[in-house]
Amino acid sequence: MKETEKLLEIRHLHKDYGEGTILEDVSLDIHKGEVVVLIGPSGCGKSTFLRCINGLEPIQSGEIFLDGENIIANKTKWSEVRQKIGMVFQSYDLFPHMTVLDNILLGPTKVQRRDKKEATAEAEKLLERVGLLDRKDAYPRQLSGGQKQRVAIVRALIMKPEIMLFDEVTAALDPEMVREVLDVMLELAKSGSTMMIVTHEMQFARAVADKIVFLDGGEIVETGAPEDFFNSPKTERASRFLHTFTFDQVK
Amino acid sequence: MENKREADSHFLCLKNKKGSNGVDIDFITQYAPMYVEAAKLTLRLGAIGILLSLIVGLLGALVQYYKIPVLRRIIAVYIELSRNTPLLVQLFLLYFGLPKMGIVWTSETCAIVGLTFLGGSYMAEAFRSGLESVDKIQFESGLSIGLNHSQVMRYIIFPQALSTSVPALCANVIFLIKETSVFSVVALADLMYVAKDLIGLYYKTEEALLMLVVAYLIILLPISIIASLLERRLRYAGFGN
Numbered sequence: 219m220k221e222t223e224k225l226l227e228i229r230h231l232h233k234d235y236g237e238g239t240i241l242e243d244v245s246l247d248i249h250k251g252e253v254v255v256l257i258g259p260s261g262c263g264k265s266t267f268l269r270c271i272n273g274l275e276p277i278q279s280g281e282i283f284l285d286g287e288n289i290i291a292n293k294t295k296w297s298e299v300r301q302k303i304g305m306v307f308q309s310y311d312l313f314p315h316m317t318v319l320d321n322i323l324l325g326p327t328k329v330q331r332r333d334k335k336e337a338t339a340e341a342e343k344l345l346e347r348v349g350l351l352d353r354k355d356a357y358p359r360q361l362s363g364g365q366k367q368r369v370a371i372v373r374a375l376i377m378k379p380e381i382m383l384f385d386e387v388t389a390a391l392d393p394e395m396v397r398e399v400l401d402v403m404l405e406l407a408k409s410g411s412t413m414m415i416v417t418h419e420m421q422f423a424r425a426v427a428d429k430i431v432f433l434d435g436g437e438i439v440e441t442g443a444p445e446d447f448f449n450s451p452k453t454e455r456a457s458r459f460l461h462t463f464t465f466d467q468v469k
Numbered sequence: 470m471e472n473k474r475e476a477d478s479h480f481l482c483l484k485n486k487k488g489s490n491g492v493d494i495d496f497i498t499q500y501a502p503m504y505v506e507a508a509k510l511t512l513r514l515g516a517i518g519i520l521l522s523l524i525v526g527l528l529g530a531l532v533q534y535y536k537i538p539v540l541r542r543i544i545a546v547y548i549e550l551s552r553n554t555p556l557l558v559q560l561f562l563l564y565f566g567l568p569k570m571g572i573v574w575t576s577e578t579c580a581i582v583g584l585t586f587l588g589g590s591y592m593a594e595a596f597r598s599g600l601e602s603v604d605k606i607q608f609e610s611g612l613s614i615g616l617n618h619s620q621v622m623r624y625i626i627f628p629q630a631l632s633t634s635v636p637a638l639c640a641n642v643i644f645l646i647k648e649t650s651v652f653s654v655v656a657l658a659d660l661m662y663v664a665k666d667l668i669g670l671y672y673k674t675e676e677a678l679l680m681l682v683v684a685y686l687i688i689l690l691p692i693s694i695i696a697s698l699l700e701r702r703l704r705y706a707g708f709g710n
Contacts, residue, residue, distance in 0.1 A: 274609050301615040311610035315628050324624060325614035377614060 222250045224283075225381055225412055226271070231280035233263070233270055233436075240266050242436045244280070248381065253413045255423040255444075258433035259459060264416040265308075267433065268383045271414070272296075272303045285380070301329060304374030308386040310366040312358040312373070318345070319354040322373045330377065337376070344372045348402050364395030368402055381412040388419060400426075420463055424448055432456045496676050500667055504684050507663040512688060514577060514657070515646045518584030522645065523638075525585060526592020533593070534600045544593065551590035557651045559583045564655040576655045583655075584645060591641045599634030600626065632703035639696030643689055650685075660684050 226248040233241040241263045248254055256264045269275040271282060273289070273296045282289050289299050312321050319341060326337035345351045348368040358366055367387055374382060384403065388396040400422050407413060407426050417423055423430060423444065430447040432440040432455075440447065440456045451457040529544045551559075563579040574582070603626050611621035653662035664681040668674050 272613060274612065296612070297615050297617045300613055303613075305613040307606060307610060307613075309606060311604075311606050313607065313610070313625055313629075315632065324611075325616070328620055328624060329615040373614060 222252075224248070225250045225252075225285065226414075227281075227283040227286075228271070229281040229283070231267075231270060231277055231282065233266060233275060233277045240436050241270070241277075244433075244436075244438055246431060246438065246441075248412060248414060250380075251410045251412055252428045253407045253411075253415065253426055254429045254431055255427040256414065256416045256431045256433055257418070257420070257423055257459075258439075262433045263436045264433050265385050268305070268385050268414060268416055271383060272300050272305050274305075297329065301325075301377050302380045304377055304379035304382040306367070306370050306374055306382070306384050306387050308389050310358075310363070310370045310390075312366055312369055314358050317355050317357055318350070318361070318369050321358070321369060322376055325373065325377050341372070341376055344375055345369075347405075348372055349398075362395060363391045364398045367391065367395075367399045371399075371402055371406075375406075381414065382406065384413065384415040384417070386416050386418065388417065420448070420460075432459065434459070492679065493673060493676050496671070496673050497680060500663075500676075501680065503663050503667075504660060504680050507658055507660045508684050508688060510657065511646070511649050511652070511659045514580050514584065514652065514659075515649045518581050518588060518649075519642055519645050521581065521585040522588025522592045522641070525589030526594075526596050529589060529593030530596030530600055533597050548590040548593060551586055552594075556583055556587045556648050557654060559586055560651060560655050576652075576657045579655045580649070580652045580657055584649065587648065588641065588645045591644070592638065595634045595637035595641055596630070598637065599630035599632075602633040603629045635703050636696075636700050639692075639699065643692055643696070646689060646692070647685070 224247050226246075228244060228246045231241055231244040233239070244263075244267060246254070256267065258264055266275055270277050273294070277290065280290065284299060284302060312318075313324070316324065319338065322341040322344070323334065323337055326332045326340075327334055342351055342354065345354055348371065350365060350368055350372075353361060353365060353369075358369070361369065371382075371387075387403075388399050391399065396419065400419065403413070403415070403422075404426055413426075415423070415426065427444045430440075430442055430444050431438055432447065432451075432453075434455050440451060440453045442452070446452075447456070448460065451460060529548065532540045532544050560579060560583045563574060563583055564576070567574060607625055607629070608621055611625045612618075616624065649659060650661040652659040653665065658666075660681055664677045667677040671677075
């Protein structure tokens with residue numbers, strides 16, 4: 219693990235929907251520049267965990283510190299916190315009534331009140347980086363799934379977040395489009411972005427992660443470096459989970 | 470010559486200026502100004518009623534969208550009441566019923582309140598279906614880039630909801646203008662009133678009805694054309710993401 223300062227500290231996070239417990243006493247540290255990949259069976263609470271971090275889901279107890287500041291206080295200005303925590307969703311969720319460029323510029327111009335010219339220049343630079351500059355005037359419906367997802371990543375990046383959350387961003391994509399999105403994420407990881415990624419792409423997880431966090435039944439079962447985790451998981455639950463995967467791959 | 474006269478009596482012969490068999494052009498030119506005045510009244514009351522309907526409808530839809538307790542029930546009852554009673558009955562109630570309770574409104578007030586009462590519910594349903602058509606995750610997606618609640622509504626939810634609502638809203642506008650044709654029951658000299666009046670006075674049924682139809686067409690056709698142009702322009706939101 220990198221010896222840098224902690225960017226995000228999650229302490230004893232507890233989340234339930236009244237009947238079932240979704241997350242139970244989850245604690246996790248994320249350091250600057252670290253790439254943490256959350257894996258685990260469906261319904262284990264991975265996505266909910268991400269959604270709690272940027273306040274889309276209320277939590278019942280626990281604390282989350284961003285840059286040492288508790289963001290689970292009553293007076294949390296989520297609008298400010300969310301500028302520091304970028305999020306990309308599984309279903310891209312671009313705004314269908316706006317062009318690609320307008321989708322990207324909405325945050326910088328309306329939230330951060332940045333100069334439109336300057337923001338446009340940056341948007342174009344970012345679009346070029348993900349290979350979509352020529353599509354800047356297209357509407358979302360004219361893009362493929364992979365292209366939409368790359369635009370969604372740019373839309374989050376332009377806010378200059380301190381950490382990016384990726385919630386199964388390739389799960390809704392056709393297989394041949396998965397790669398183009400993962401490549402963008404790999405490039406981000408290389409350039410030192412702090413990221414939390416929920417994914418079912420095990421090869422990708424292995425390649426991109428500094429740390430693997432295995433969640434099952436709403437709790438963190440195992441944490442480790444990718445090599446250790448994938449080669450010799452310490453817990454039985456993790457090895458069973460990974461076994462299902464290799465079985466699937468052999469087929 | 471006799472055959473020609475026979476034919477004339479079966480068709481609207483515009484050349485035949487006088488006589489009971491064709492359309493009486495003189496009559497039309499003489500009374501057209503009455504229709505113009507009536508059309509102005511219809512348009513004025515219709516426009517005010519529609520504007521108020523839009524406001525009531527938007528508020529009603531927002532109450533339902535935000536599921537505001539109590540108010541939400543009231544709106545639901547209002548919508549059922551308003552949509553399931555004819556405007557004619559609503560106007561009777563306002564014009565003849567309210568005075569029994571000591572509330573006397575002018576004809577115009579009754580007409581506007583009646584039209585708004587009717588239109589509000591239709592507009593509310595149109596706005597509501599638009600708001601509901603926007604995926605909830607669009608909201609979260611907006612929040613996640615740091616927009617606050619009202620910004621999300623303004624830049625993301627409303628534009629999409631509105632473009633879904635536009636066809637229904639336009640249909641409602643046309644529907645409500647047509648509904649103004651019952652205003653004559655509260656003693657307003659609207660188009661229908663003038664037509665009935667002329668028929669009663671001069672038995673010029675064909676001319677009076679022809680002018681009535683033409684008057685409504687002149688008002689409604691442009692609205693209809695504008696509506697379909699608007700729909701075409703706003704269709705983008707129907708394409709999903």
